[in-house]
Amino acid sequence: MRKSNVIGFLFGLAIMPLHSFSQTVISGKLTDTSNKPLQDINVMVYPAHSSVLKAYSFTDQNGSYVVEVNIETDSLDLLISSIHFEHLKRTIPNQTQNLDFVLKPDTKLLETITVRASPIERKGDTLSYLIEHFKGAEDQTIEDVLKKLPGIEVEESGKILYQGLPINKFYVEGLDLTDGRYSMISSNLPHESVSTVEVFEKHQPIRILKDRIYSQQAALNIKLKNKTAYTGSGKIGSGFEPWLWDMKLTPMLLSNKMQLLASYQTNNTGDDVSRQISSIVLTNKAIFPFHPSERISLFNLTDLEQYAGLDIKRYLDNRTHLSNLNVLIPLKKDLQLRATVFYLNDLRRNQSVEDRTYYLPDDTIRLIQDYKRKQDNQYWYGSFDLNRNTSRNYLKNKTSFTLQKEDYHYRILNVADTVTQAATTPYNSFSNSLNSIFNSGNSLIEIQSLIQYDQGPQDLYIAQGHLKQLSIAINHMRRLINRLNYSVFTQTIM
Numbered sequence: 371m372r373k374s375n376v377i378g379f380l381f382g383l384a385i386m387p388l389h390s391f392s393q394t395v396i397s398g399k400l401t402d403t404s405n406k407p408l409q410d411i412n413v414m415v416y417p418a419h420s421s422v423l424k425a426y427s428f429t430d431q432n433g434s435y436v437v438e439v440n441i442e443t444d445s446l447d448l449l450i451s452s453i454h455f456e457h458l459k460r461t462i463p464n465q466t467q468n469l470d471f472v473l474k475p476d477t478k479l480l481e482t483i484t485v486r487a488s489p490i491e492r493k494g495d496t497l498s499y500l501i502e503h504f505k506g507a508e509d510q511t512i513e514d515v516l517k518k519l520p521g522i523e524v525e526e527s528g529k530i531l532y533q534g535l536p537i538n539k540f541y542v543e544g545l546d547l548t549d550g551r552y553s554m555i556s557s558n559l560p561h562e563s564v565s566t567v568e569v570f571e572k573h574q575p576i577r578i579l580k581d582r583i584y585s586q587q588a589a590l591n592i593k594l595k596n597k598t599a600y601t602g603s604g605k606i607g608s609g610f611e612p613w614l615w616d617m618k619l620t621p622m623l624l625s626n627k628m629q630l631l632a633s634y635q636t637n638n639t640g641d642d643v644s645r646q647i648s649s650i651v652l653t654n655k656a657i658f659p660f661h662p663s664e665r666i667s668l669f670n671l672t673d674l675e676q677y678a679g680l681d682i683k684r685y686l687d688n689r690t691h692l693s694n695l696n697v698l699i700p701l702k703k704d705l706q707l708r709a710t711v712f713y714l715n716d717l718r719r720n721q722s723v724e725d726r727t728y729y730l731p732d733d734t735i736r737l738i739q740d741y742k743r744k745q746d747n748q749y750w751y752g753s754f755d756l757n758r759n760t761s762r763n764y765l766k767n768k769t770s771f772t773l774q775k776e777d778y779h780y781r782i783l784n785v786a787d788t789v790t791q792a793a794t795t796p797y798n799s800f801s802n803s804l805n806s807i808f809n810s811g812n813s814l815i816e817i818q819s820l821i822q823y824d825q826g827p828q829d830l831y832i833a834q835g836h837l838k839q840l841s842i843a844i845n846h847m848r849r850l851i852n853r854l855n856y857s858v859f860t861q862t863i864m
Contacts, residue, residue: 394439398469400429407433408473411452418445418461497569505561512564513556528553529650532569532588538651539575539589543626547698550651554631554694557646558620563601566593577761578807582863598625614639633694640683643692647712687719706757714749740783748775764807772799790833797826814863824853
């Protein structure tokens with residue numbers, strides 16, 4: 371053999387092992403059972419019977435893949451993995467080849483993950499209470515849950531306090547539907563519709579005054595579980611003695627754009643529903659120095675007696691009907707229109723006996739008086755507000771009317787005489803109030819105006835045993851009660 375041929379043969383034997391274990395290229399295409407290419411599928415290569423990943427690739431938009439492997443082994447494990455398709459594992463020889471696969475869809479159940487949120491969370495001046503952690507099996511409305519939140523108190527009247535101070539606003543998804551009469555919401559909104567109660571500490575409700583006038587009071591904001599909540603509460607009950615009833619229907623539509631609340635409530639079981647239409651938030655008119663009194667009473671007549679320490683349901687003999695409608699609609703250019711109308715017919719009776727004994731040096735005197743009282747109130751109220759509340763200007767124009775009639779009948783029986791007293795005190799009012807705040811250079815100008823007309827002819831009747839009847843003429847009362855007010859107040863806020 372020639373010397374050159376020998377050298378070539380020896381060189382071929384030397385490089386044979388290197389050629390046997392040179393780079394391997396595995397390629398192919400992945401499709402589903404409908405022959406559609408599958409994109410972004412993992413293609414991984416391991417040494418046979420090993421968990422050490424040596425090479426990987428992903429399929430492109432055509433479902434094609436290419437994996438380059440450089441491993442000194444006879445066999446390879448090819449693993450194809452995807453969340454939505456079945457896993458495939460094949461043991462293949464370590465050589466360049468083309469492999470196509472068809473993957474079948476596969477549904478995989480993920481392990482249960484439990485996320486526990488903190489019941490109270492603070493972000494700046496906002497405190498958030500997660501209702502899920504505070505509600506109980508006995509709770510029905512959000513008012514029931516509010517009584518359990520740390521730092522929050524709810525009085526018998528429905529007024530909400532935070533850190534001992536009454537709140538200055540009650541929002542639902544950032545909107546003020548009731549203008550201070552929030553008990554209608556808090557006592558009727560089921561807590562199942564609420565996810566979080568937020569407390570805005572040091573809240574200034576007028577945005578243009580935010581950095582100028584400090585507020586110690588907080589505001590409450592109700593966050594709903596869903597963007598729009600069709601909710602409310604309702605109950606119907608009846609009984610005997612001789613016939614008792616208690617009915618409440620309060621549907622609500624609440625969202626961050628439009629809100630509506632309607633209610634009809636009636637009972638004769640001692641439940642004073644009139645507190646739900648009382649304004650329990652101090653409004654801006656408190657600083658209006660020329661605001662006249664809202665109620666003129668020519669006679670010193672008081673409501674039925676209240677017994678301290680006793681639940682009003684134990685002694686209130688009533689027959690109440692309440693209808694209420696609240697609507698808030700957003701308009702263009704940051705304007706909101708809010709309408710409130712309600713009617714209350716509340717008949718109350720009360721009877722009590724006073725037994726007094728006077729011990730004198732020479733005698734003992736005993737005086738027994740039997741009081742029988744009846745109070746019949748009829749109350750219509752409506753208001754229509756146009757509001758703008760931005761960091762540039764503030765506007766609130768409110769037109770309202772009040773039609774109220776109160777009838778009082780008192781009868782006092784004693785051993786010596788009988789006194790009968792009756793009074794009719796109607797009161798009608800129509801008003802328009804304007805409050806506007808706007809920028810003027812580095813200062814703010816606030817303008818408040820009020821136009822109000824009141825009318826309330828009142829009549830008093832008294833009869834006592836041997837005395838003649840005493841009656842004050844209705845016409846005379848009309849002349850004294852008619853009143854027209856117009857006031858304008860302007861101030862500069864630095």
